[in-house]
Amino acid sequence: MDRLAGAQSQNEKFNVKTFPYQLIGPTGIAIDSKGLVYVSDQRVGAVFIFDTKTRETQLIRNGYEARFGWLNGLAIDDDDRLLCGRWQTTPRLIFNTKHEVENQVTEGLVDPVGIALDTANRFLTLWTHKQDQVLVYDADTLKLQRRIGTGERTIR
Numbered sequence: 001m002d003r004l005a006g007a008q009s010q011n012e013k014f015n016v017k018t019f020p021y022q023l024i025g026p027t028g029i030a031i032d033s034k035g036l037v038y039v040s041d042q043r044v045g046a047v048f049i050f051d052t053k054t055r056e057t058q059l060i061r062n063g064y065e066a067r068f069g070w071l072n073g074l075a076i077d078d079d080d081r082l083l084c085g086r087w088q089t090t091p092r093l094i095f096n097t098k099h100e101v102e103n104q105v106t107e108g109l110v111d112p113v114g115i116a117l118d119t120a121n122r123f124l125t126l127w128t129h130k131q132d133q134v135l136v137y138d139a140d141t142l143k144l145q146r147r148i149g150t151g152e153r154t155i156r
Contacts, residue, residue, distance in 0.1 A: 021059060023048060028074040028085060028115075038082055040071035047071065047084065049099070058099070066101050068093055075117040075124075077139060083124065085115035092126065094142075108135050108144045 025043030032038070037050040045062035062068050066084075073085030081102065082095040092105040092112060105126065114127035117139060124137040133149035 021046070021048070021057075027070075027072045030074040030076040030082065032076045032080040032082075033078075034080070038074050038076070040074050040084065042070045042072065045071075047074070047082070060095065060099050065099065066093060066095070072113060073115040075115050077117055078119045083115060083117060085112065085126075103142065105137060105142050107137075107142070108147070 021044060023039060023041050023044070025041055026039050027042050028038075028040040030038045035052050037052060039048045039050070040046075041048060045068075047060040049058040049060070051057070060066055060082075068084060071084055075083040075085075077083065080097050082099070084093045084095070092109070092115065093101055094103040094105070096102040105124065109126065110128055111130035112126050113129045114125075116125045117123070118125065119139070122139040123145070124139045124142070126135045126137070127133070128135060131149075133147050135147055136145045137143060138145055
């Protein structure tokens with residue numbers, strides 16, 4: 001693995017002795033304009049926030065800093081707000097730069113799974129499992145703009 005990804009020097013490593021959590025089932029990654037690396041982990045039930053400059057780590061934990069189900073994707077908008085994709089729970093959470101819940105997307109969603117953000121065209125795109133559709137929202141107002149797909153899902 002070191003040949004593929006490169007070995008870490010001592011000053012590149014995060015101090016795991018002072019941080020009791022570790023990644024177990026990462027499902028999404030995003031990087032903000034300050035270089036903070038956000039990694040969602042379904043099995044831990046948290047978003048890890050790695051500061052690559054200071055080597056410090058923070059968490060947004062389910063049941064503590066926020067309420068969410070299984071995390072499955074992340075996106076960062078051009079204001080460095082964090083958008084969390086969640087599976088099996090309807091609202092999609094939006095965190096401000098202080099990592100506090102600022103807003104949520106609920107309109108039209110049933111069992112959302114995927115998340116993507118187009119900052120140039122100001123679209124937030126979500127994929128719903130049960131509806132078998134892609135839903136496109138205005139990234140600023142969070143209003144549903146259009147649905148892509150028939151919404152007719154056949155489960156066999």
